[in-house]
Amino acid sequence: MRIKENNLLRKNIQRKILQVAAFGFTNSHVGNIATGKIYKGYWKNFCSPGLNCYSCPAAGLSCPIGAMQAVENTPRFGVSFYVLGFILAIGVIFGRAICGYVCPFGLIQEIFHKIPSPKKHLPKPFTYIKYLLLIVFVVLLPALLNDSYGIGSPAFCKYICPAGTLEGGLPILFTHPELRKKLGGIFSIKAAILILTIVGCIICCRFFCKVMCPLGAIYGLLNKISFCRIHVEKERCVSCGACHAICPMDVNPVSQPESAECIRCGKCAAVCPEHVISVGFTGNSSPN
Amino acid sequence: MEKKINCFRIVILAFAICLIIAGITRGEVSSVFVKAINICLECIGLG
Numbered sequence: 408m409r410i411k412e413n414n415l416l417r418k419n420i421q422r423k424i425l426q427v428a429a430f431g432f433t434n435s436h437v438g439n440i441a442t443g444k445i446y447k448g449y450w451k452n453f454c455s456p457g458l459n460c461y462s463c464p465a466a467g468l469s470c471p472i473g474a475m476q477a478v479e480n481t482p483r484f485g486v487s488f489y490v491l492g493f494i495l496a497i498g499v500i501f502g503r504a505i506c507g508y509v510c511p512f513g514l515i516q517e518i519f520h521k522i523p524s525p526k527k528h529l530p531k532p533f534t535y536i537k538y539l540l541l542i543v544f545v546v547l548l549p550a551l552l553n554d555s556y557g558i559g560s561p562a563f564c565k566y567i568c569p570a571g572t573l574e575g576g577l578p579i580l581f582t583h584p585e586l587r588k589k590l591g592g593i594f595s596i597k598a599a600i601l602i603l604t605i606v607g608c609i610i611c612c613r614f615f616c617k618v619m620c621p622l623g624a625i626y627g628l629l630n631k632i633s634f635c636r637i638h639v640e641k642e643r644c645v646s647c648g649a650c651h652a653i654c655p656m657d658v659n660p661v662s663q664p665e666s667a668e669c670i671r672c673g674k675c676a677a678v679c680p681e682h683v684i685s686v687g688f689t690g691n692s693s694p695n
Numbered sequence: 696m697e698k699k700i701n702c703f704r705i706v707i708l709a710f711a712i713c714l715i716i717a718g719i720t721r722g723e724v725s726s727v728f729v730k731a732i733n734i735c736l737e738c739i740g741l742g
């Protein structure tokens with residue numbers, strides 16, 4: 408029992424250190440928050456692997472979902488090979504381990520979930536909403552809804568993304584009174600979605616990741632073939648259910664090691680009394 | 696089976712790298728850069 412707790416604690420600390428480091432690297436211009444200025448340097452040519460709004464004054468990298476829509480909105484491009492290639496490459500190597508270890512908005516959601524409240528599991532059908540949001544708001548609307556100059560708008564950023572409202576909207580509006588005067592109906596929709604997301608995250612771990620994130624949806628699909636994976640020695644499993652019970656994403660790693668929801672956090676491996684689960688890269692996944 | 700998946704992974708990775716190179720070649724990076732260095736009104740809710 409004690410060994411199990413120590414394993415879990417060690418795993419949690421290792422993961423938190425990586426998450427905080429990735430958060431700091433992605434948002435290295437913290438000083439800009441006070442002034443509301445945006446970093447305009449070279450690194451904005453590159454996307455972060457996780458979801459992080461490029462309108463956040465602290466952001467040092469671009470957001471892959473925002474960047475994908477921005478290129479789609481440019482009439483001479485249509486589809487973004489650059490961003491799609493980047494997401495595909497990262498996804499095929501790491502799968503949703505990016506969500507578990509690197510994504511800044513994933514860490515923010517975990518912090519919200521620490522707020523004391525009744526905790527609930529989410530019914531599985533809700534997890535399919537993110538695929539719908541990906542297809543409609545990231546792929547179709549930005550490509551199809553054009554103004555008279557043929558320029559589209561980033562529909563996911565505009566109508567949905569609570570990461571944009573929280574990381575970009577609040578600090579920018581706080582420091583730019585002239586922009587506050589222009590707030591209207593769209594901001595009300597986005598503010599309502601942000602409140603729903605925060606309440607959702609307090610009650611249900613990573614509510615946004617499970618239900619709404621288009622980037623998580625792509626990485627989830629790539630989980631099935633990614634180099635980083637879960638290995639389970641099923642013949643040694645005693646079906647105690649400890650792994651399923653601890654999983655923050657409601658996955659049973661024994662029956663669905665390739666689940667699109669698994670963020671490779673390794674909690675299941677840490678609590679397994681028989682040490683039959685391991686998380687790692689193909690050919691290099693040693694049991695805990 | 697594992698060998699097949701491994702081949703598939705490598706093909707996808709190679710394809711992804713080709714996409715990145717194609718995107719850079721046709722100048723997509725500047726679209727990303729320009730969007731990322733200005734306040735995105737859609738992101739902050741002024742759309």
Ligand code: SF4
Pocket residue numbers: 457458505506507510511512513514615616617620621622623624
């Ligand atoms: S699902 Fe989206 S928001 Fe959640 S951790 Fe993954 S990339 Fe980040």
Ligand code: SF4
Pocket residue numbers: 637650653654655656657658659660668669670671672673674675676686
């Ligand atoms: S199945 Fe295991 S590694 Fe995957 S999310 Fe659940 S606890 Fe984490």
Ligand code: SF4
Pocket residue numbers: 643644645646647648649650651661678679680681682683684
């Ligand atoms: S914790 Fe280990 S032994 Fe228990 S059900 Fe999961 S894999 Fe099987």
